[in-house]
Amino acid sequence: DQQVKQxxxxxxxxxxxxxxxxxDYTNSMFDYFLWxxxxxxxxxxxxxxxxSIKDKNEDGRFTVFLNKxxxxxxxxxxxxxxxxxxxxxxxxxxxxxxAGNNRKLIWGLGTSLAVNP
Amino acid sequence: xxxVTQTPKHLVMGMTNKKSLKCEQHMGHRAMxxxxxxxKKPPELMFVYSYEKLSINESVPSRxxxxxxxxxLLNLHLHxxxxxDSALYLCASSLLYLRWxxxxxxxxxxxxxxxxxx
Numbered sequence: 001d002q003q004v005k006q007x008x009x010x011x012x013x014x015x016x017x018x019x020x021x022x023x024d025y026t027n028s029m030f031d032y033f034l035w036x037x038x039x040x041x042x043x044x045x046x047x048x049x050x051x052s053i054k055d056k057n058e059d060g061r062f063t064v065f066l067n068k069x070x071x072x073x074x075x076x077x078x079x080x081x082x083x084x085x086x087x088x089x090x091x092x093x094x095x096x097x098x099a100g101n102n103r104k105l106i107w108g109l110g111t112s113l114a115v116n117p
Numbered sequence: 118x119x120x121v122t123q124t125p126k127h128l129v130m131g132m133t134n135k136k137s138l139k140c141e142q143h144m145g146h147r148a149m150x151x152x153x154x155x156x157k158k159p160p161e162l163m164f165v166y167s168y169e170k171l172s173i174n175e176s177v178p179s180r181x182x183x184x185x186x187x188x189x190l191l192n193l194h195l196h197x198x199x200x201x202d203s204a205l206y207l208c209a210s211s212l213l214y215l216r217w218x219x220x221x222x223x224x225x226x227x228x229x230x231x232x233x234x235x
Contacts, residue, residue, distance in 0.1 A: 034223065043121070043207045043226030044160065089159055104173065105224070107159030 003027050004092050006108035013115050019077040021111050023090030026071065031095025034105070035064060035075050038087045047088075048075070052095065080115045087112045119144060123208050123227035131235050132198060138230045140191040140208030148172075149191040150224065151183060152207040160207055160226075166191060167213075198234045205229040 005024045013019045023033075031052045036044035050057040050064045050073065057064050063076045077084055090108040121142045130136050140149065148167050152160040165173035166185040180202075182194040191208055209224040 041205065041229070041231060043123075043209070043229050044224075046223050046225070049223065091159075104162050104165070104175075109159055110157070 001026075002109070004090055004106050004108040006088075006090055006111045008111050009109070010112040010114070013080045013113065015082055015115055015117050016079045019075075019080040019084065019113055019115065021075040021077075021088050021090075021113065023073045023075075023108055024071060025073075025092055027092070027094065027106075028068075028071065029094050030092040030106075032093040033064070033066065033073050034091045034093075035062075036089045036091060037084075038089065038110070044089060077113075080113075082115050082117050085113055085115045119225070121208055121210055121225050121227035123206075123230055125230055126228065127231045127233075129233045129235060130195065130198065132200070134198075135194070135196045137195065138193040138206055138208075138232075140193075140227055141189055142210045142225070143189055144210065144225070145188075146210035146212055146225070147188060148211045148213055149185060150209040150211075151181075151191070151193050152209060152226075154205045154207055154229070164193075195232075198232075200234050203232055203234045205231050 003026050034049040035047040037047045038044040048059050048062045048064050050066050055066050061077055064073060066073045087110045089110045091105040093105055124139045150165050151163040153163055154160045162175050163177045164183045169185045169188055180197050184192040207229045208227045211224050
């Protein structure tokens with residue numbers, strides 16, 4: 001059962017426009033969400049994160065929005081650049097004392113973003 | 118130094134070979150991880166070391182043997198692998214891996230070792 005879902009396997013956007021990548025989750029005990037970006041044959045690179053007590057976090061061109069009632073988060077990239085073309089993974093961390101050792105990140109399957117010049 | 122360095126970048130091995138993957142970080146991180154990633158899939162956790170002690174083994178077959186000689190180094194010893202073990206093997210580190218602390222579990226990944234088992 002996929003606890004973190006990225007329902008769009010791919011997304012194509014024009015350079016300069018906004019890219020919106022979506023992520024849905026099922027476990028209300030997740031307390032931290034992270035976005036990673038991955039180029040082929042390289043390790044993922046941390047992009048931005050958000051705590052479950054917040055609804056927005058911004059870092060330059062990247063903004064993550066969290067809607068806890070809908071169990072939905074989104075990553076906005078504005079403006080999109082060709083160098084943003086990569087696979088974007090959403091990941092979530094189970095929170096709370098009862099999580100015990102089971103605080104490993106739960107990953108979505110990724111969304112491949114193509115930014116066209 | 119804000120990097121996780123992995124060697125080799127590429128490795129081809131036969132099913133009877135023994136090889137090792139190496140990982141190094143000098144950020145003072147006390148948690149180190151091995152992940153496996155297949156194409157078009159997310160990273161899959163294999164092992165977690167916390168303060169040089171094996172903290173998590175995600176039911177990985179014994180043909181994969183991790184080792185953490187000190188706080189900066191992490192090895193993955195490979196023996197009698199199968200072709201289906203071919204994948205990108207990623208090492209990562211983070212400041213800490215404490216279950217009861219609200220921390221930013223930001224993982225820093227290395228570039229990986231692309232492993233092909235023939």
